[in-house]
Amino acid sequence: MLVTHISASLFLISSALTVQARYVGYNAASTELYRRGESECRNMDTDFAKTTEGWVLQRGSTTETYDITDEGLTMKILKPTEYEEHYEPLVDNKVPGKLKYNEYEGKGFTFNATTLMHYGKFSATLKSAKVPGAVTAVILIADNGDEIDFEFLAGPKKQITSNYFYGPRIVYGENGKVIDAPKGNAYDQFYTYSIEWSPEKVVWKIDNNVIRTLTRDETDPKNGTEPAYPTHAARVQIGLWDGSGVSGTAQWARGPINWGEQDGPIEAYIKNVKIECDPKYN
Ligand SMILES: *[C@@H]1O[C@H](CO)[C@@H](O)[C@H](O)[C@H]1NC(C)=O
Numbered sequence: 001m002l003v004t005h006i007s008a009s010l011f012l013i014s015s016a017l018t019v020q021a022r023y024v025g026y027n028a029a030s031t032e033l034y035r036r037g038e039s040e041c042r043n044m045d046t047d048f049a050k051t052t053e054g055w056v057l058q059r060g061s062t063t064e065t066y067d068i069t070d071e072g073l074t075m076k077i078l079k080p081t082e083y084e085e086h087y088e089p090l091v092d093n094k095v096p097g098k099l100k101y102n103e104y105e106g107k108g109f110t111f112n113a114t115t116l117m118h119y120g121k122f123s124a125t126l127k128s129a130k131v132p133g134a135v136t137a138v139i140l141i142a143d144n145g146d147e148i149d150f151e152f153l154a155g156p157k158k159q160i161t162s163n164y165f166y167g168p169r170i171v172y173g174e175n176g177k178v179i180d181a182p183k184g185n186a187y188d189q190f191y192t193y194s195i196e197w198s199p200e201k202v203v204w205k206i207d208n209n210v211i212r213t214l215t216r217d218e219t220d221p222k223n224g225t226e227p228a229y230p231t232h233a234a235r236v237q238i239g240l241w242d243g244s245g246v247s248g249t250a251q252w253a254r255g256p257i258n259w260g261e262q263d264g265p266i267e268a269y270i271k272n273v274k275i276e277c278d279p280k281y282n
């Protein structure tokens with residue numbers, strides 16, 4: 001029952017960064033930047049210990065939400081200064097108790113790659129955040145809503161979600177697959193997460209081992225309707241965000257974040273991101 005309720009709430013929200021992206025909108029300067037880069041995919045191999053060139057902060061993120069260190073990029077959720085915890089009554093009378101959420105969200109971090117990729121591969125070497133309620137994500141997101149994701153939750157098990165969305169007909173809770181980290185967890189050690197995307201299939205890998213394959217064919221309803229498969233040029237987004245602001249999301253994210261136990265910002269770490277455009281389509 002509880003699970004049913006949680007899932008129902010979750011279906012109302014989109015995946016992590018989509019929600020954030022829709023909240024914050026975008027500014028004219030960066031839109032212009034994309035327009036310039038839109039026609040071609042640029043291979044990128046960013047070592048964040050050395051540079052952030054080729055990346056732009058999503059509006060709403062500020063320079064305080066990240067640091068560059070010898071290890072790479074430290075992404076942060078800043079502790080909200082006006083933190084209070086609130087409880088939201090449930091609509092579903094069959095569920096006892098109340099789901100928690102935080103009134104104030106910590107300010108998170110999102111970087112957009114300044115190139116669009118239309119098929120190809122990207123890899124990110126990262127350590128996710130270990131605080132429940134914080135969501136680490138590396139995703140491909142297209143303007144039409146197509147999306148291919150890796151998302152990371154805190155907690156001992158099932159931390160890693162591979163997911164995708166077909167922009168014209170978004171369904172929640174159906175396309176995600178949840179797994180454990182290969183050894184231990186996703187927040188104590190670096191793994192390299194990759195997504196290989198072609199017109200025929202999407203392959204999710206961890207340290208070069210395939211963890212999931214989705215074929216275009218299996219998304220084809222074979223009734224004359226287009227396959228529910230991501231086909232639009234997309235940009236890589238990396239980020240760390242606070243999932244505590246809506247009770248259903250907070251529940252999904254294993255939060256809300258308990259800022260009372262949290263002295264400073266919450267952190268996740270990315271060493272590098274590599275984007276390899278498929279020359280046939282870019
Ligand atoms: C970042 O990407 C999102 C999702 O595609 C887009 O909506 C947004 O405008 C971009 N933000 C910036 C600052 O470029």
Ligand SMILES: *[C@@H]1O[C@H](CO)[C@@H](O)[C@H](O)[C@H]1NC(C)=O
Pocket residue numbers: 221223224225
């Ligand atoms: C085909 O199947 C899809 C997915 O089940 C459905 O959304 C769509 O409405 C169907 N289209 C037709 C023409 O029956």
